[in-house]
Amino acid sequence: MKQAVHFGAGNIGRGFIGALFSESGYHVTFVDIADQIINQLNEQKSYQVKLATDKQETTTINNVSGLNNMAQENEVIETITNTTYLTTAIGPNILPRIAPLIARGISERVYQTDEQLYVIACENQIGATDILKQHILDNLDEDTKERLEGRVKFFNSAVDRIVPIQEDNDSLDVLVEPYYEWVVEAEEDIPAVEGMTIVVELAPFIERKLFTVNTGHAVIAYLGYLNGKPTIDKTLADEAIEKQVEATLKETGDYLVKQYGLDKEEHFKYIQKIVRRFKNPYLNDGVTRVGRAPIRKLGPEDRLVRPATEAQKAGLQFTNLSKAIAAALLFDHQEDEEAVKLQAMIEENGIAKVLQEVSNLTEDSDVTQEVVKQYDLLK
């Protein structure tokens, strides 16, 4: 049977990427540090993916097993030597931590076989596979690096499916939205995986996704949090917030249309479709999940700052994006490590310095000045 190794047996791992591999005839070995999930995968050898609809259509995902990357390093290395695909959905900040073990697996593999290995990071970050690749290369010796040529291929990708935090922690089953899109940048034919779309240039796809789905999501999460709302759909029921989301997505939309020559009407329809997805009442997607890790989300290449700086450079509006950045700076959720750290940084140095450090924005930049204004209005 064809093999896929997937790092991160969480919501997207089980609910999307792992499920697609299984449905495409692969055996999927999930690698994770969560013992409970790994043990359950090995005991049950299957789980269910349920659609967040009134009928809750259900698919059984078979041919799955699990390995713990802390306790079963040798088994993970052995599995990497036999797999066709190696994918991740683990969070961008975790990629450097798993790279050394992946590098050890690749080091064994390239001396044992000439079969191609395809590596794809499925994270919400531009160039996530490039980042993972660099961390892997940092852990390889020169001889092994030379053997990668023609044996290991790295492809960037964009993944889109809303998978909330699951209500029943004791179950492997995953509730997911019906919609999904997995776009992979490759200039060659690669082994077929159902639901994977191959494109030659990913930039328009990942930017359109990140700066519409994830920008819109972030606006709802941070404004919802500030207004004491529990979930994304309940936040969007507030008309003023819905208008704010639309105004922000108009700003990212104007940038995307200009940058990639997108059809304005088509893009507007895309935005409307995304907002309908956000309104799904069956997902119960918490604002604290969607707003998680605000330091990452305020990064210079991420969903808020990049479209704002790009809009500013192109002479386009960025007031609403600045308001979204200000709302992110006010996300003080105590259970979120990055939110706690961000608040401590703001307390110590003020937001202009924080934007310099976290978002690479100079204190006198137009975006910083607008964010400061919006922050004072929101506070």
Ligand SMILES: NC(=O)c1ccc[n+]([C@@H]2O[C@H](COP(=O)([O-])OP(=O)(O)OC[C@H]3O[C@@H](n4cnc5c(N)ncnc54)[C@H](O)[C@@H]3O)[C@@H](O)[C@H]2O)c1
């Ligand atoms: N949930 C979504 O709607 C969604 C959609 C598209 C993309 N994504 C992206 O997918 C990635 C994963 O998100 P998620 O929602 O599935 O998160 P998640 O928290 O549900 O899953 C992450 C998994 O990684 C595991 N993990 C953490 N550190 C690890 C380590 N050092 N070694 C091995 N395993 C480790 C965790 O135990 C967990 O099972 C993120 O980059 C996210 O942005 C999520």
Ligand SMILES: O=P(O)(O)OC[C@@H](O)[C@@H](O)[C@H](O)[C@H](O)CO
């Ligand atoms: O996963 P994050 O933290 O980058 O972003 C939170 C959500 O916006 C995200 O998980 C979406 O649900 C997902 O990107 C939809 O495809």
